[in-house]
Amino acid sequence: MSEMISTSGLTKKFKELVAVNQVNFRVAEGQVAGVIGPNGSGKTTLFNLLSGYFPPSEGQVTFQGEDVTGQPPEARVAMGMARTFQLVSVFDHLTVWENLVLSNVRFRHNGSWLTNFFFKNARKKAILEYCQESLDTVALSDQAGTVTSELSYGDKRMLEIAIALSLKPKLLLLDEPLAGLSDHEIGEVIELLQKVKSDFTLVIIEHKISKIMDLVESLSVMNEGAIICEGEPDEVLSNTDVRECYWGREDC
Amino acid sequence: MNLSVTQSVFPVGPANRLLVFRDMAIIAASFLVMAIFLPMYWLTDFAIFCILVLSFDLLYGYMGHLSFGHMLYFGAGGYAASLTLLHLAPNPFLAIAVGVVSGALLAAIVGFVVVRTEGAAFALVNLAFNQIGFWLVLSGLQDYTHGEDGLPSTVEAIGFLDFYDTPVAFGFMLICLILVFWLLKSLVSSPFGIMIKSIKENEDRVKFLGYNTLRYKWLTFVIAGTVAAFAGVLYALVKGFVAPGDVSPLENTRIIFSVLIGGAGNLYGAIVGAVAFELITNLLATTIARWEMILGLMLLGLVFWFRKGITGYTYELFLKMGRRAPAAD
Numbered sequence: 057m058s059e060m061i062s063t064s065g066l067t068k069k070f071k072e073l074v075a076v077n078q079v080n081f082r083v084a085e086g087q088v089a090g091v092i093g094p095n096g097s098g099k100t101t102l103f104n105l106l107s108g109y110f111p112p113s114e115g116q117v118t119f120q121g122e123d124v125t126g127q128p129p130e131a132r133v134a135m136g137m138a139r140t141f142q143l144v145s146v147f148d149h150l151t152v153w154e155n156l157v158l159s160n161v162r163f164r165h166n167g168s169w170l171t172n173f174f175f176k177n178a179r180k181k182a183i184l185e186y187c188q189e190s191l192d193t194v195a196l197s198d199q200a201g202t203v204t205s206e207l208s209y210g211d212k213r214m215l216e217i218a219i220a221l222s223l224k225p226k227l228l229l230l231d232e233p234l235a236g237l238s239d240h241e242i243g244e245v246i247e248l249l250q251k252v253k254s255d256f257t258l259v260i261i262e263h264k265i266s267k268i269m270d271l272v273e274s275l276s277v278m279n280e281g282a283i284i285c286e287g288e289p290d291e292v293l294s295n296t297d298v299r300e301c302y303w304g305r306e307d308c
Numbered sequence: 309m310n311l312s313v314t315q316s317v318f319p320v321g322p323a324n325r326l327l328v329f330r331d332m333a334i335i336a337a338s339f340l341v342m343a344i345f346l347p348m349y350w351l352t353d354f355a356i357f358c359i360l361v362l363s364f365d366l367l368y369g370y371m372g373h374l375s376f377g378h379m380l381y382f383g384a385g386g387y388a389a390s391l392t393l394l395h396l397a398p399n400p401f402l403a404i405a406v407g408v409v410s411g412a413l414l415a416a417i418v419g420f421v422v423v424r425t426e427g428a429a430f431a432l433v434n435l436a437f438n439q440i441g442f443w444l445v446l447s448g449l450q451d452y453t454h455g456e457d458g459l460p461s462t463v464e465a466i467g468f469l470d471f472y473d474t475p476v477a478f479g480f481m482l483i484c485l486i487l488v489f490w491l492l493k494s495l496v497s498s499p500f501g502i503m504i505k506s507i508k509e510n511e512d513r514v515k516f517l518g519y520n521t522l523r524y525k526w527l528t529f530v531i532a533g534t535v536a537a538f539a540g541v542l543y544a545l546v547k548g549f550v551a552p553g554d555v556s557p558l559e560n561t562r563i564i565f566s567v568l569i570g571g572a573g574n575l576y577g578a579i580v581g582a583v584a585f586e587l588i589t590n591l592l593a594t595t596i597a598r599w600e601m602i603l604g605l606m607l608l609g610l611v612f613w614f615r616k617g618i619t620g621y622t623y624e625l626f627l628k629m630g631r632r633a634p635a636a637d
């Protein structure tokens with residue numbers, strides 16, 4: 057199996073704090089990988105480095121065999137890397153369908169996307185249909201015309217995932233997609249992920265380990281900026297170091 | 309809610325292409341009605357000012373970038389037009405072409421620098437460029453601009469198109485305003501319009517949709533500057549001269565004020581605000597000696613209590629009435 061993404065010696069320092077420390081992380085194509093670790097262990101920072109939110113202090117990121125360390129986020133997205141954010145990030149002032157226009161016009165529309173982008177009405181039937189399709193996958197079609205700020209947190213999370221999916225990703229990075237959701241909503245997100253996971257490589261950061269055990273094929277554990285253990289989920293969870301750093305945590 | 313694919317009716321209809329024509333007709337009708345009550349040469353100025361404020365609304369209202377230097381492009385258009393008329397040919401269409409292209413080029417160059425800044429820095433860097441332009445006109449390029457004296461910008465009539473015939477000038481400017489409205493309305497209704505609204509809300513997030521936001525911010529800046537330059541050319545054509553006041557950084561307050569009065573981020577607000585502002589200043593100036601104070605008080609009121617402007621509150625009113633209506637049946 058070829059590698060989808062890998063890092064070598066990846067390090068990020070915020071002044072004295074080393075948030076990510078010499079991380080060599082790799083995910084094979086088609087794999088579903090989980091990343092766990094206590095609060096502040098550097099999981100989100102690792103995602104920020106992978107997706108180009110900020111540059112690393114040291115080390116490299118290789119995506120689909122290409123060194124993308126110096127590439128801005130938009131270039132990585134164009135290469136097929138999509139992500140979501142720990143705190144849901146959608147455009148609150150836009151309507152739900154408008155949130156999906158930019159990704160759909162660019163990545164899913166046939167023909168010249170630039171013509172559609174500048175010279176066609178965003179309410180053009182073909183564009184609306186693409187948006188509807190995206191919304192159907194997350195069962196939000198009936199909210200299409202709603203202003204996004206009026207959605208529940210769970211629905212916003214669904215919308216954010218729909219946006220990410222409409223970018224036609226080869227690699228999808230989800231930062232705590234279950235955080236802040238009710239049990240019912242968690243079930244829906246998991247069901248959706250089970251359904252679409254075969255289309256791409258998936259990396260999930262999650263605190264609620266038990267919820268993703270059925271989903272992930274490998275698990276990496278971060279602590280104080282370093283990956284302290286990785287491998288098969290069951291093996292990793294029985295590792296003593298891991299138990300130690302999670303000791304007392306109810307989720308485990 | 310369940311995750312099987314629902315073929316629900318999409319609650320958003322496709323674009324109604326006729327709506328923009330309805331709006332264009334309303335704008336034309338309003339100006340014609342105003343022509344019954346107000347001097348026609350006022351309305352000519354109003355229409356030109358509306359174009360300028362529309363261009364500013366794209367930048368500020370839609371993209372959320374407040375500039376204190378928009379007059380630079382208005383002035384650049386005017387001076388480029390005047391120099392064309394003086395040195396090339398007294399043809400209004402040539403002046404429009406050269407003026408608009410000059411404004412676009414200037415905005416393209418300055419934009420390259422300014423779109424790299426945000427918030428207060430963006431406003432102030434634009435102000436700095438506007439100051440430089442003002443200085444160039446007043447003294448740096450005096451040999452060409454004649455400093456404080458300004459320059460003539462007289463045109464020859466082409467057939468019936470005589471800019472010194474008041475109804476003709478009014479008609480021409482009104483048509484220009486309507487065309488600019490149509491152009492900008494089409495632009496903001498496209499995915500590009502959604503892009504600049506998204507940049508206003510969260511630029512970083514837009515990058516994670518695969519777009520190089522710097523490029524689109526620059527493009528928006530150039531479009532806004534180009535349309536402002538167009539307004540500047542038109543102003544030079546009807547006035548018959550250009551003066552440093554046309555590039556004055558102080559004039560930016562009039563634009564900002566107008567957008568706030570009308571409501572930012574919907575093109576109607578720019579037009580309503582521009583007309584309201586011009587009416588207020590024209591009427592107050594003839595009746596009250598120190599009318600600027602009243603303007604100042606209004607600005608305070610707008611900023612503290614009426615952030616949405618005339619159109620914003622009108623829209624809310626309609627929404628409320630609309631909500632009440634279905635409750636009845």
Ligand SMILES: Nc1ncnc2c1ncn2[C@@H]1O[C@H](COP(=O)(O)OP(=O)(O)OP(=O)(O)O)[C@@H](O)[C@H]1O
Pocket residue numbers: 070073075093094095096097098099100101102142
């Ligand atoms: N932009 C930043 N500037 C300064 N420090 C930061 C920044 N981002 C993260 N940090 C710090 O880096 C460390 C790792 O943070 P990170 O958000 O990556 O942790 P995490 O594993 O995602 O934690 P959580 O489970 O709480 O989300 C923390 O100490 C955090 O305060």
Ligand SMILES: [Mg+2]
Pocket residue numbers: 099100101142
């Ligand atoms: Mg985190």
